Amino acid sequence: MKRKSLSMLAAAGLSAALVLSGCGRASDSSSGGSGEITMWTHSAGNPGELAVYQQIISDFNASQSKYKIVQQNFPQGSYNEAITSAAAARKLPCLLDMDGPVMPNWAWAGYLQPLGLPDDLIGSLLPTTVGRYKDTVYSAGYWDAALSILARKSVLAKNNIRIPTVDEPWTLDEFDAAVATLKSSYRTPLDLGAADKGEWWSYAYSPMLQSTGGDLIDRGTMKSADGALNGPDAVKFFTWFQQAFRNGWADNAGPVGNQRFIDDKVALSYTGVWNAKDALQSVGDDLLILPPVDFGKGPKIGGGSWQWGISAGCKNADGARAYLKFSFQDKYLTAFADSQVVIPATAAAAKASKYFGDAAALRQFAVLSQKFALARPATPGYPVISSTFEKAAKDIMSGAEVKSTLDTAVKAIDTDISSQNGYGF
Amino acid sequence: MSRRWIYLAMTGLAVFFLFPLVFMFVSSLKPDGQILSDVGGWRAFLPVGDISFRNYAGVFERVPVGRFLLNSLLVTTVIVGAGLVINSMAGFAISRMRWTGRRVVLSVVIATLIVPFETIAVPMVYWVSQLPTLLFQNGRLVYDFGWLDTYEVQIIPFIANGFSVFLFAQYFSTIPAAIDEAARIDGAGWFTIYRKIAVPLSGPAFATVAILTFLPAWNQYLWPSMVVQDENLRPVMVGMQYFFQDTTAWGEIMAYTSMITLPVLVVFLAFQRAFVSSVAASGVKG
Numbered sequence: 001m002k003r004k005s006l007s008m009l010a011a012a013g014l015s016a017a018l019v020l021s022g023c024g025r026a027s028d029s030s031s032g033g034s035g036e037i038t039m040w041t042h043s044a045g046n047p048g049e050l051a052v053y054q055q056i057i058s059d060f061n062a063s064q065s066k067y068k069i070v071q072q073n074f075p076q077g078s079y080n081e082a083i084t085s086a087a088a089a090r091k092l093p094c095l096l097d098m099d100g101p102v103m104p105n106w107a108w109a110g111y112l113q114p115l116g117l118p119d120d121l122i123g124s125l126l127p128t129t130v131g132r133y134k135d136t137v138y139s140a141g142y143w144d145a146a147l148s149i150l151a152r153k154s155v156l157a158k159n160n161i162r163i164p165t166v167d168e169p170w171t172l173d174e175f176d177a178a179v180a181t182l183k184s185s186y187r188t189p190l191d192l193g194a195a196d197k198g199e200w201w202s203y204a205y206s207p208m209l210q211s212t213g214g215d216l217i218d219r220g221t222m223k224s225a226d227g228a229l230n231g232p233d234a235v236k237f238f239t240w241f242q243q244a245f246r247n248g249w250a251d252n253a254g255p256v257g258n259q260r261f262i263d264d265k266v267a268l269s270y271t272g273v274w275n276a277k278d279a280l281q282s283v284g285d286d287l288l289i290l291p292p293v294d295f296g297k298g299p300k301i302g303g304g305s306w307q308w309g310i311s312a313g314c315k316n317a318d319g320a321r322a323y324l325k326f327s328f329q330d331k332y333l334t335a336f337a338d339s340q341v342v343i344p345a346t347a348a349a350a351k352a353s354k355y356f357g358d359a360a361a362l363r364q365f366a367v368l369s370q371k372f373a374l375a376r377p378a379t380p381g382y383p384v385i386s387s388t389f390e391k392a393a394k395d396i397m398s399g400a401e402v403k404s405t406l407d408t409a410v411k412a413i414d415t416d417i418s419s420q421n422g423y424g425f
Numbered sequence: 426m427s428r429r430w431i432y433l434a435m436t437g438l439a440v441f442f443l444f445p446l447v448f449m450f451v452s453s454l455k456p457d458g459q460i461l462s463d464v465g466g467w468r469a470f471l472p473v474g475d476i477s478f479r480n481y482a483g484v485f486e487r488v489p490v491g492r493f494l495l496n497s498l499l500v501t502t503v504i505v506g507a508g509l510v511i512n513s514m515a516g517f518a519i520s521r522m523r524w525t526g527r528r529v530v531l532s533v534v535i536a537t538l539i540v541p542f543e544t545i546a547v548p549m550v551y552w553v554s555q556l557p558t559l560l561f562q563n564g565r566l567v568y569d570f571g572w573l574d575t576y577e578v579q580i581i582p583f584i585a586n587g588f589s590v591f592l593f594a595q596y597f598s599t600i601p602a603a604i605d606e607a608a609r610i611d612g613a614g615w616f617t618i619y620r621k622i623a624v625p626l627s628g629p630a631f632a633t634v635a636i637l638t639f640l641p642a643w644n645q646y647l648w649p650s651m652v653v654q655d656e657n658l659r660p661v662m663v664g665m666q667y668f669f670q671d672t673t674a675w676g677e678i679m680a681y682t683s684m685i686t687l688p689v690l691v692v693f694l695a696f697q698r699a700f701v702s703s704v705a706a707s708g709v710k711g
Binding site for chain 1: 457458461462464486487488546547548550553554571573646647650651652655656663664666667668669670671672673
């Protein structure tokens with residue numbers, strides 16, 4: 001009885017304290033009311049990129065007094081989880097960056113509002129740095145990435161292999177002959193990056209599929225992968241893909257990255273612009289940045305990197321737009337490009353870049369991006385398409401029967417699309 | 426087999442089990458390129474080539490490692506400390522006190538072990554974002570809704586633990602009931618019996634639960650990734666992702682893992698004897 005009385009007294013005391021202290025609701029400090037605009041990036045752990053963001057934010061905040069950008073940085077590996085959780089809790093920031101191919105899914109899920117930046121600004125950007133979903137622009141990025149085949153001039157010359165150009169890339173027959181020749185000097189002549197995982201697989205290998213004539217999905221309707229991912233062209237590409245591993249031309253031994261090329265353990269490395277600086281430092285003038293192989297329908301590489309969008313619930317969308325417009329100045333785009341070794345989104349920014357200027361060492365990547373980049377299908381179903389593609393391609397690499405594996409993948413993708421009522425298409 | 430051969434075999438095994446730690450520490454002293462080049466042979470375990478502490482300096486430039494360590498230490502200590510008290514009390518109530526429905530409650534507690542955390546993580550984020558909280562703002566006590574971006578969201582959901590309750594209940598049930606009866610005749614209440622009899626007699630159970638709670642709390646990754654937006658509140662494991670950019674900073678990862686493994690290793694080595702005996706006594710396998 002005594003104990004019960006004590007508990008009741010404590011509870012009553014706490015309640016009274018709260019009432020007497022006039023305990024009111026905390027004032028809302030989230031984006032909106034105070035002109036504060038929250039901004040999330042995936043760039044935690046990337047001091048170079050963060051330094052450019054801090055410069056832009058500091059310049060923008062100093063340029064006017066109506067809005068104030070407040071930045072939060074997340075590590076890339078857990079960024080999507082943070083966004084999904086924040087969306088579930090209705091706590092999305094005003095400004096958020098996103099990987100290009102994910103944008104349609106977030107737009108469809110209602111996370112984003114149309115970007116609403118001026119047409120002339122959007123028109124000045126590389127097409128693959130602009131995220132469109134159902135003909136509406138939802139995101140735009142400061143840069144793009146590009147893939148190429150890295151090689152050594154001396155190795156190709158020694159083996160009498162023609163150096164391909166943007167205007168005259170290797171045909172598939174030429175490429176096969178080159179790799180077969182190099183096999184006599186290298187245990188594994190080609191590093192396709194198959195030790196990597198996740199979205200890399202669709203980013204890296206679906207352009208080869210598209211260059212053969214297939215695709216991840218029928219882009220005309222966005223309602224089925226049937227015919228695109230399991231048609232004759234797709235079977236032709238994946239048969240080649242399987243043979244490349246079976247013949248010992250490529251393997252999935254790793255490590256992920258470009259180290260085997262730097263160590264001269266492979267002759268050709270299918271890799272991204274992000275590895276080019278190290279390769280240039282190690283290989284010097286002997287380095288070749290080659291265009292992708294023409295599998296029959298013209299060379300292709302993946303396009304679409306990190307881009308910025310505005311959340312649907314942003315109370316200060318005008319301020320967010322003002323910030324984005326401010327941030328797309330060429331000087332900032334050049335700063336990102338030179339800090340991150342990525343291709344600037346505008347021609348003027350590329351011209352001013354120490355890596356991508358007219359005579360700069362990595363200029364070729366900008367050319368490849370302009371000529372051959374193809375964005376991944378702008379459908380909310382892309383995350384499922386990508387993971388399904390990865391599984392199918394890995395199975396085929398390991399020896400699975402090509403046609404039936406692709407049929408299974410198509411079924412999985414189509415089932416997902418049906419279960420989501422066509423994702424609004 | 427002579428004792429010498431046994432010792433030799435055991436030393437060989439000990440060295441073998443040390444390989445990952447040696448690899449981690451040695452690699453933390455090498456540049457990325459050399460780590461990847463050395464990885465196929467014995468050089469991977471030897472401090473040879475371009476050796477320096479540059480990776481450690483790089484870690485401090487990239488990650489607020491001291492802050493992350495402090496956060497993890499705080500979160501882990503409170504989870505373990507509060508967990509020992511609350512779960513042992515629950516286990517005691519289920520095991521020693523006679524009340525209707527205790528078997529059903531124990532079954533429900535055990536059933537919670539079947540549900541993987543990942544399946545309830547997103548709904549939990551929604552729940553915690555709606556929970557009321559008290560805070561000081563401009564010198565006033567105010568209320569608000571939402572636990573996101575706080576220490577309590579990293580701590581409170583993990584204090585009560587089905588496995589710990591079950592383990593305590595099992596261990597307490599091995600203490601003879603006659604002791605309770607004798608204590609009650611002497612006028613002791615249930616809390617006194619818990620505090621003065623059950624707890625002192627259950628050292629191995631407490632040590633086992635402490636270890637089994639400490640490791641997952643220290644290694645938390647998914648939950649803080651979802652509920653903590655403020656960098657100042659992040660724990661060490663989320664910091665690991667800072668090194669996975671377009672190119673992976675392997676040397677810095679090894680330096681970072683060396684730094685965050687060290688406290689765990691020191692605690693384990695310091696209490697090794699107690700840990701091993703407690704795990705053996707409680708019959709729990711890792």
